[in-house]
Amino acid sequence: MSKQRIVVVGNGMVGHRFIETLLQSGDGYDITTFSEEPRLAYDRVQLSTYFAGSTAADLALADTDTYRNSGVNYVLDDKVEQIDVQARVVTTTAGRRATYDKLVLATGSSPFVPPIAGADRPHCLVYRTIEDLEAITASARDSAVGVVVGGGLLGLEAANALKELGLKTHVVEFAPRLMAVQLDADGGELLRRKIEALGVEVHTEKNTRAIVAGDRHRYRMNFADGSHLETDMVLFSAGIRPRDELARRHGLAVGERGGIVIDNYCRTSADAVYAIGECALWDGRIFGLVAPGYQMAKVAAAHIAGADASFTGADMSTKLKLLGVDVASIGDARAQTPGAKSYTYIDEVEQLYKRLIVSADGSRLLGAVLVGDVEAYGNLLQLKLNDMALPDNPEGLILPVSPGAVAAEGVDALPATAQICSCFDVSKGDICGAVQNGCADMGALKAQTSASTGCGGCAALAKQVMDSELASLGVAVNNHLCEHFAYSRRELADIVRVKKLATFGQLLDQCGSGLGCDICKPAVASILASYENEYVLTDDHIGLQDTNDIFLANMQKDGTYSVVPRVPGGEITPQKLIALGQVADEYKLYTKITGAQRVDLFGAQLHELPAIWGKLIDAGFETGHAYGKALRTVKSCVGSTWCRYGVQDSVAMAIALENRYKGLRSPHKLKMAVSGCTRECAEAQSKDVGVIATERGWNLYVCGNGGMRPRHGDLFAIDLDDETLVRYIDRLLMFYVRTADRLQRTSVWLEKLEGGLEYLREVVIADTLGICEELEAEMTKVVGTYQCEWKTTLGNPRKLKRFSHFINSGATDDKLAYVQERGQRRPADREESIKTINVL
Amino acid sequence: MSEAVMRQRRQQPAPARDQWVSVCRAADLAPDTGVCALVNGEQVAIFNESRSRSVYAISNYDPIGGANVLSRGILGSIDDEVVVASPLYKQHFSLLTGACLEQAEHRLKIYPVRIHDGEIQVQTVF
Numbered sequence: 031m032s033k034q035r036i037v038v039v040g041n042g043m044v045g046h047r048f049i050e051t052l053l054q055s056g057d058g059y060d061i062t063t064f065s066e067e068p069r070l071a072y073d074r075v076q077l078s079t080y081f082a083g084s085t086a087a088d089l090a091l092a093d094t095d096t097y098r099n100s101g102v103n104y105v106l107d108d109k110v111e112q113i114d115v116q117a118r119v120v121t122t123t124a125g126r127r128a129t130y131d132k133l134v135l136a137t138g139s140s141p142f143v144p145p146i147a148g149a150d151r152p153h154c155l156v157y158r159t160i161e162d163l164e165a166i167t168a169s170a171r172d173s174a175v176g177v178v179v180g181g182g183l184l185g186l187e188a189a190n191a192l193k194e195l196g197l198k199t200h201v202v203e204f205a206p207r208l209m210a211v212q213l214d215a216d217g218g219e220l221l222r223r224k225i226e227a228l229g230v231e232v233h234t235e236k237n238t239r240a241i242v243a244g245d246r247h248r249y250r251m252n253f254a255d256g257s258h259l260e261t262d263m264v265l266f267s268a269g270i271r272p273r274d275e276l277a278r279r280h281g282l283a284v285g286e287r288g289g290i291v292i293d294n295y296c297r298t299s300a301d302a303v304y305a306i307g308e309c310a311l312w313d314g315r316i317f318g319l320v321a322p323g324y325q326m327a328k329v330a331a332a333h334i335a336g337a338d339a340s341f342t343g344a345d346m347s348t349k350l351k352l353l354g355v356d357v358a359s360i361g362d363a364r365a366q367t368p369g370a371k372s373y374t375y376i377d378e379v380e381q382l383y384k385r386l387i388v389s390a391d392g393s394r395l396l397g398a399v400l401v402g403d404v405e406a407y408g409n410l411l412q413l414k415l416n417d418m419a420l421p422d423n424p425e426g427l428i429l430p431v432s433p434g435a436v437a438a439e440g441v442d443a444l445p446a447t448a449q450i451c452s453c454f455d456v457s458k459g460d461i462c463g464a465v466q467n468g469c470a471d472m473g474a475l476k477a478q479t480s481a482s483t484g485c486g487g488c489a490a491l492a493k494q495v496m497d498s499e500l501a502s503l504g505v506a507v508n509n510h511l512c513e514h515f516a517y518s519r520r521e522l523a524d525i526v527r528v529k530k531l532a533t534f535g536q537l538l539d540q541c542g543s544g545l546g547c548d549i550c551k552p553a554v555a556s557i558l559a560s561y562e563n564e565y566v567l568t569d570d571h572i573g574l575q576d577t578n579d580i581f582l583a584n585m586q587k588d589g590t591y592s593v594v595p596r597v598p599g600g601e602i603t604p605q606k607l608i609a610l611g612q613v614a615d616e617y618k619l620y621t622k623i624t625g626a627q628r629v630d631l632f633g634a635q636l637h638e639l640p641a642i643w644g645k646l647i648d649a650g651f652e653t654g655h656a657y658g659k660a661l662r663t664v665k666s667c668v669g670s671t672w673c674r675y676g677v678q679d680s681v682a683m684a685i686a687l688e689n690r691y692k693g694l695r696s697p698h699k700l701k702m703a704v705s706g707c708t709r710e711c712a713e714a715q716s717k718d719v720g721v722i723a724t725e726r727g728w729n730l731y732v733c734g735n736g737g738m739r740p741r742h743g744d745l746f747a748i749d750l751d752d753e754t755l756v757r758y759i760d761r762l763l764m765f766y767v768r769t770a771d772r773l774q775r776t777s778v779w780l781e782k783l784e785g786g787l788e789y790l791r792e793v794v795i796a797d798t799l800g801i802c803e804e805l806e807a808e809m810t811k812v813v814g815t816y817q818c819e820w821k822t823t824l825g826n827p828r829k830l831k832r833f834s835h836f837i838n839s840g841a842t843d844d845k846l847a848y849v850q851e852r853g854q855r856r857p858a859d860r861e862e863s864i865k866t867i868n869v870l
Numbered sequence: 871m872s873e874a875v876m877r878q879r880r881q882q883p884a885p886a887r888d889q890w891v892s893v894c895r896a897a898d899l900a901p902d903t904g905v906c907a908l909v910n911g912e913q914v915a916i917f918n919e920s921r922s923r924s925v926y927a928i929s930n931y932d933p934i935g936g937a938n939v940l941s942r943g944i945l946g947s948i949d950d951e952v953v954v955a956s957p958l959y960k961q962h963f964s965l966l967t968g969a970c971l972e973q974a975e976h977r978l979k980i981y982p983v984r985i986h987d988g989e990i991q992v993q994t995v996f
Contacts, residue, residue: 573902
């Protein structure tokens with residue numbers, strides 16, 4: 031049987047979801063999708079993150095490789111203009127034609143620009159596509175003041191964008207309050223106050239009449255009440271209009287105010303033609319959120335596959351962060367149901383507003399409004415969606431009393447059918463099932479069920495359900511390193527140390543099974559290196575080394591490497607800086623200053639690494655171990671030698687520490703810093719080891735962390751002299767090496783250490799375990815056996831042979847592609863490296 | 871070493887179908903590591919697993935990370951299946967079947983490979 035030909039017009043979030051869903055239902059389809067945009071589907075919900083640094087690639091939902099591998103034909107930058115519903119053929123602007131058995135219209139919507147005189151002037155823009163964002167960014171460069179017309183959900187996101195771009199920002203709203211659809215009067219008022227406190231001016235009940243030339247700024251907006259506002263740019267975000275022109279042109283039924291009429295199966299009035307998402311009109315309603323669009327995609331795909339599913343409306347509850355303010359709206363937020371009653375909680379100090387709308391008899395939740403604190407959203411939404419009976423004192427749901435207790439009760443009370451993730455339709459039962467099948471963390475849960483991988487709004491609730499199920503199963507955590515060793519890293523470190531084992535093979539023979547894997551091999555390599563500190567690329571050790579260690583450089587996403595020479599304490603001579611620049615220039619390496627006061631050179635191919643390092647070593651550099659779970663850097667401020675406030679020579683101390691501990695392999699990377707005075711310019715309290723100068727010596731802080739889970743270091747000892755400082759750090763680091771789990775940073779290690787900081791002080795300072803001499807001896811051995819691994823490698827022709835892409839050819843990887851950006855090269859993204867293919 | 875290089879040069883141009891092509895000396899492939907060879911225009915990752923005393927060859931292209939890097943992954947076993955872990959995102963690929971253990975929709979090409987006269991040879995069945 032030949033495949034059904036499916037043509038999807040529009041490749042937005044909903045069109046893409048439809049294709050994904052159809053692919054999952056079987057391979058009996060020949061799918062072609064057309065997009066008038068220059069790229070495949072991307073996440074419009076997260077569009078605002080573009081201004082916080084996300085790129086088009088970060089936002090991408092679909093990619094050309096996946097489409098191609100799945101056999102999906104795609105055409106970008108071309109628009110479907112004609113549908114011949116008799117012959118079942120569509121025709122594009124460029125004249126491409128495609129025949130369909132089933133046609134799916136997912137044309138989305140366009141921003142509504144009110145009919146205002148002057149609204150078509152330059153610098154009057156809309157906010158929907160990545161191209162719109164690019165135009166906004168460009169316009170903002172020549173503007174000081176920006177006005178958003180529309181105080182709804184999207185309008186406030188747009189206002190945030192203008193604020194992020196550094197503009198004085200105004201929001202102009204026709205209704206008497208912000209988010210008029212979702213909020214009641216008091217909620218809207220509190221939101222307004224919070225937003226104005228952030229410096230965004232809100233003007234309500236303003237009807238814009240005309241945009242004319244301004245006096246002080248580019249334009250002047252004249253309002254119906256006689257007032258006016260001057261601005262340099264205007265952003266319209268006053269609602270959406272369904273893109274139904276194609277359907278309209280070919281006689282498909284459309285609504286009076288737009289929208290392609292669909293039935294419960296998402297079928298339009300034309301044979302074999304479906305419509306889904308924001309272009310579709312169901313029961314007289316347009317659904318301007320992504321979740322209902324996803325539901326329609328699922329229904330249409332099911333119907334085409336011959337399965338039974340129907341669209342019967344969607345919940346329009348929503349939770350989001352607007353200009354940093356948490357806002358949520360559930361169900362009948364404005365209490366329009368006859369007889370509805372409400373509970374309201376207002377905290378003017380913390381600026382919180384919460385309101386529950388309940389049925390006349392007080393037994394059911396009809397809706398809710400939350401501003402400032404949306405913690406209760408998940409529970410309330412479940413109460414509403416599952417039509418559950420309210421507790422005896424519903425006010426407890428929004429009162430700030432033991433919120434944890436309410437949450438726990440909420441999760442356990444949910445029926446198994448309760449929908450937790452609306453983006454991927456994952457129920458409580460699905461999550462519990464996944465936990466019963468072995469999911470024990472959010473990563474595993476996401477991989478297995480897709481829950482929280484869409485908008486992410488349900489993450490907290492999904493975790494509660496998972497934790498509750500884990501607890502009810504009485505799951506005990508197994509600390510075995512992996513399937514090859516029934517021991518924890520700490521136990522393996524003890525075995526290696528006590529039995530004086532020197533290779534992974536010996537350890538596997540004595541207490542392991544199988545061949546090992548990418549978990550245990552690098553972990554054991556690290557343990558061996560911490561104690562024996564042999565060259566990591568010997569025949570015994572080379573096969574254990576992780577992605578980066580094995581070539582002594584950091585692999586980037588295209589398989590090339592970055593190179594980071596050591597710059598102890600961040601001090602570098604002009605000559606060495608020039609040498610770095612010359613090497614980077616010669617090999618066209620993308621150059622970036624790191625947060626650790628050194629320079630990262632990106633894009634080196636495997637065969638170039640030895641030559642690059644030859645030149646760096648000639649210029650006096652050593653390897654920086656940026657590739658290893660090892661000491662990275664000791665950051666410093668300039669200290670007493672230059673600074674007016676410095677009380678100790680922090681640079682000299684940082685260099686001494688970095689040279690002492692460089693090359694130390696540890697359970698995870700190690701970072702240190704030394705500040706020359708209490709102003710703490712080196713940010714030592716965010717490091718594994720932080721040293722801050724005092725009038726009398728050094729204060730030692732331990733187990734701090736930046737990154738994903740920041741933790742301030744704990745003050746461990748005060749006013750230490752140089753020698754004591756180093757002795758304590760020696761002991762601390764070797765104790766960490768001995769006892770930490772695999773990939774456990776010092777911050778987590780300390781939190782898990784029984785007895786905590788006090789215990790650590792007893793071990794390291796008071797030596798209650800009597801191991802300090804041993805720990806110091808181990809450190810002395812590591813310090814004494816330091817070698818620059820690159821220098822060793824360059825002196826070994828057999829090792830160097832591995833540094834070429836092919837063992838049997840001087841050719842290089844032909845898949846690498848670069849584009850220029852801001853004067854340097856960077857890897858081309860998939861769209862850039864693969865030209866759009868013409869499918870017809 | 872120069873001998874080996876010369877031998878490779880001689881054998882490089884257009885091997886006929888179904889021929890065994892030498893890509894390097896067995897000694898060039900350190901225990902429990904991989905190398906990448908260019909065979910008939912294709913990138914082939916070749917591994918030397920020392921415990922099972924076996925040599926394996928699969929496509930060098932990681933379809934998930936989208937880069938030619940698999941020869942640089944760590945060897946190991948998962949439930950007795952000999953695998954290589956992608957150096958990019960750590961998915962495991964069976965060296966016997968080419969199947970990805972985490973994402974079954976990906977399956978890599980595998981190549982016949984042998985050690986013959988101290989050389990590693992890949993069969994050109996394309």
